[in-house]
């Protein structure tokens with residue numbers, strides 16, 4: 001039996017053939033299984049001895065089949081790699097198939113708008129520490145405001161940036177005042193997703209610090225940004241909002257452009273979408289950034305970039321933007 005098994009195993013060149021062999025020897029009615037069943041008719045010492053032999057044979061058959069499967073898998077993978085090598089990546093393409101992601105398109109448009117108003121564009125890490133994400137923003141440890149954002153903590157004690165405000169302190173320290181900067185970035189929050197919430201989304205932060213900056217400057221920049229991005233009139237609602245790093249703070253909502261303000265899943269049936277919280281930078285935050293709040297004031301805003309893209313392009317479900325669905329994304333071709 002052992003000999004015939006080894007012969008057949010040698011001949012089994014693909015996983016299907018090995019599986020057939022496994023069934024033929026180890027399956028319910030397989031030869032080895034039948035041998036084991038036959039033990040019931042043998043008695044005494046002989047039963048013990050035969051039992052040991054058959055079990056050893058069973059173990060060897062199992063091991064050899066396992067090894068053969070590994071060998072075949074490796075050969076199949078190698079064949080796959082070899083066939084991939086047949087593509088000639090140096091051939092010129094007849095037509096470019098790629099397109100920019102709509103978030104990239106809107107981010108670039110915003111960068112242009114703000115650069116034309118004297119803002120610099122800053123980059124910042126996605127992995128940050130507690131100090132930058134919270135403490136430097138006037139959110140001490142155990143402050144209830146930390147519960148406003150469900151944070152992903154890393155094993156080394158650092159965390160994934162929950163908001164672009166996490167870069168404020170470093171940028172203030174880098175440039176001092178006066179200062180105008182925007183910093184787009186990806187944010188992460190451990191929250192349940194729905195049509196207007198993702199666990200990974202983009203924001204774009206902006207800060208402007210100078211002598212005599214007031215709420216009217218803030219309103220002017222918000223209005224300019226929105227009218228240039230949407231290229232049409234939109235309804236905006238500015239209402240008080242609480243964030244420990246601004247005083248006073250505001251929520252800037254826009255009338256939902258998916259339903260025209262009637263209410264739909266994209267705006268949780270309210271007709272409005274929270275888009276760009278903002279406010280006057282809290283003196284404690286300026287101080288932590290090395291800027292004297294007696295001399296300088298400033299505003300900050302945290303634009304929900306992914307939501308802005310939803311509204312601009314009429315994307316009903318925010319999750320579509322992270323889906324990587326090329327068919328859906330390729331409609332946003334850049335002229």
Ligand code: FA5
Pocket residue numbers: 149162163164165189191196197198199201203205243246249274275276277278279300301302303304305306307318
């Ligand atoms: C903040 O993150 C503050 N850092 C914003 C800020 C900056 C306030 C500067 C004042 C001064 P909030 O958690 O509300 O605030 O998020 C800001 C915006 O990001 C929201 O209005 C929304 O448009 C977007 N946003 C927040 N959570 C999500 C999410 N889960 N999915 C998609 N967009 C989101």
